[in-house]
Amino acid sequence: MALANDENHNNGEQEQGRRSHFLVVAYGIQGHINPARTLARRLARIGGCTATLSVSASSHRRMFPSHGSSCEEEVSDGLISYIPFSDGKDDGSWPNGSEDRARRREANFRSLSAVVDRLAASGRPVTCMLCTLSMPVVGEVAREHGLPIAIYWIQPATVLVTYYHYFHGHGELIAQQQGSSNSTQDQQVTLPGLRPLRRSDMPTFFTEKTQDDLSKMILQAMRELFEQIEQEKPIVLVNTFDALEDVALKAIQPYMDDVFAVGPAVPPLDELLHQKDASEAAQVHLFKHDEKDCMEWLDAQLEKSVVYLSFGSLLAYTKRQAEEILHGLQDLGRPYLWVVRKEGRAEEVDLCLRDVKAERGMVVEWCDQQKVLSHPSVGCFVTHCGWNSTLEAIVSGVPMLAVPSWSDQPMNAYLIEEEWRVGVRAERDAEGVLTRDELVSRLELLMGGSERSVQIRANAQSLKERAQEAVATHGPLERSLRSFINKSLQNLNQSRKSIS
Incomplete structure (x- = not known):
């Protein structure tokens, strides 16, 4: 019955x-x-x-x-x-x-x-x-x-909770904590129902001077x-x-x-892998990309050896930022796949990218990120912490190096490092640049054999399983x-x- x-x-x-x-x-x-x-x-x-x-x-x-x-x-x-x-x-x-x-x-x-x-x-x-x-x-x-x-x-x-409280009585509380001292960025903000947050974790629109x-x-x-x-x-x-x-x-x-x-x-990955044509593609791509070359290059790499780096569809690189990342990746000595969109790319950035050595790394304008993250050769994801990128990494069980820039990204980086413990955060310098030294030290921590890195990888795998349960x-x-x-x-x- x-x-x-x-x-x-x-x-x-x-x-x-x-x-x-x-x-x-x-x-x-x-x-x-x-x-x-x-x-x-x-x-x-x-x-x-x-x-x-x-x-x-x-x-x-x-x-x-x-x-x-x-x-x-x-x-x-x-x-x-x-x-x-x-x-x-x-x-x-x-x-x-x-x-x-x-x-x-x-x-x-x-x-x-x-x-x-x-x-x-x-x-x-x-x-x-x-x-x-x-x-x-x-x-x-x-x-x-x-x-x-x-x-x-x-x-x-x-x-969502943070925005709600910002527009319902807590906006002034956050604004009152602004000041000239760098220490104000680390002051805690306590919002109803949430664990205490640092002011630097809040959406950037709340805290920009x-x-x-x-x-x-x-x-x-x-x-x-x-x-x-x-x-x-x-x-x-x-x-x-x-x-x-x-x-x-x-x-x-x-x-x-x-x-x-x-x-x-x-x-789901099966939808992604069995698409018949562009109109049925699991993901929409507003930028041209050569998927075949990218996947063939990944196929030639060792399991969990590749550093995948992408800062999303909006961020443009300065010459200095491109140089710092390139030299950092080269100093690290691991194979890397780096997404740098041509749209809005300055000529000096193009000159910098000519130094990429094919035997060490690959630079592409765009790629099918979900396919890349699901590839067994990818060992970590250097990300701007856009929410779509974050979820794609979670679903694929890939540890993250969080490099947030604006909007909700600092909050997402907090969740990655502090709440879920599936990655670590890199800090930018006073000019907002991710330096080569910071990139190398964070990646060595994330991809090494320390107790923390092993636990991060285990947490990432566990969260992947919980995501699979959610969509079952x-x-x-x-x-x-x-x-x-x-x-x-x-x-x-x-x-x-x-x-x-």
Whole structure:
């Protein structure tokens, strides 16, 4: 009898899934698109839903270069659809000043509203809008169309809690601890529900003495996001899992009604390895890369011998930083794979990279990072601590050398070194440069045979196993997604009742 009840329950959930259509809107950069796409595909695969991913027209063109330059073209990979929206410029540039931001926001609103109307006209009405963080305009579109909105928090739950308290009474506490002395960076900040944190671990937007326009723009967007969360109580999905951040997930529950852990948003390796073409690729790549050469080079290296170094899709290298890393890697004497994007790369950096000796290392413009981290020859990952990179390393069981730069990265580095103990942190000098001496000493510690390095590798393997448990069939991730689908339909029915 219990089995029959379970089957009826599952059939009911599948039926609800078929009635759901999620329009997932992502900010058009690599770090937002990949977790959003993974979530959309999981909703379609696990929950039986219809899912559409919408990104800016400039990013859509880079994702599907073979489909031409049309802003209107819809693409399908056989599981989900992709429809671009327009910010009025569609050139991939950052907003320049408040007037430009306002114009683009209005264009985004009109374009996304048109996407919702277009899907309804085609017989695929949207039942819930879902957006990555820093996109409050999506909430405005959802309100205009009487749709529920869900926020996809693509940073750690610990950072979610930190932002919440920053905008709810603790901002001044953090600001009061600013001062001229370097010791202020190590002062502790105690936030409800979390372990004490150093001020230097906080998101950089809270602690920068002088903010540039980009930092101001992002912090303002986050302020609007948390105002929306406070007023409308949307569902919040977090790219994490219970075994990774149980403390933070419990800490946010008193302040937000519906929070679901739906991570790690890293596609399963079997999907990655058995992709048939670019449209079915497990990960989106906005940069060109030669996967064959990279993997063949890794195949020729000894197990766990390679230092893999990548600082993500946004960071550009100065000449001095490139030189320090190159000389450090050469001094270390281990094989290395180093990602240095050509986009925005200064000529003097190119000159520096000519000194790379092929027998010791390989420099590539871009690579399929998940495949690289899953390769048996990779022994550690020198990372900027972007959350996607951090999760990919966790899923692959690779120890990390944390070299954070901005935004949530210092907090992620704290979690890597202090909470999970799956890596060590490297400190930058007064000019913000990772020196060769620091790089070598930290890597020797991480890849050596000391008791600490052995424990770090064991911790990394253990965390990998916990991540596998989270994404297993009928596991925590699947249960969270099904609960989210049911809750979103309840919210849709409530919205319709309030309108009628």
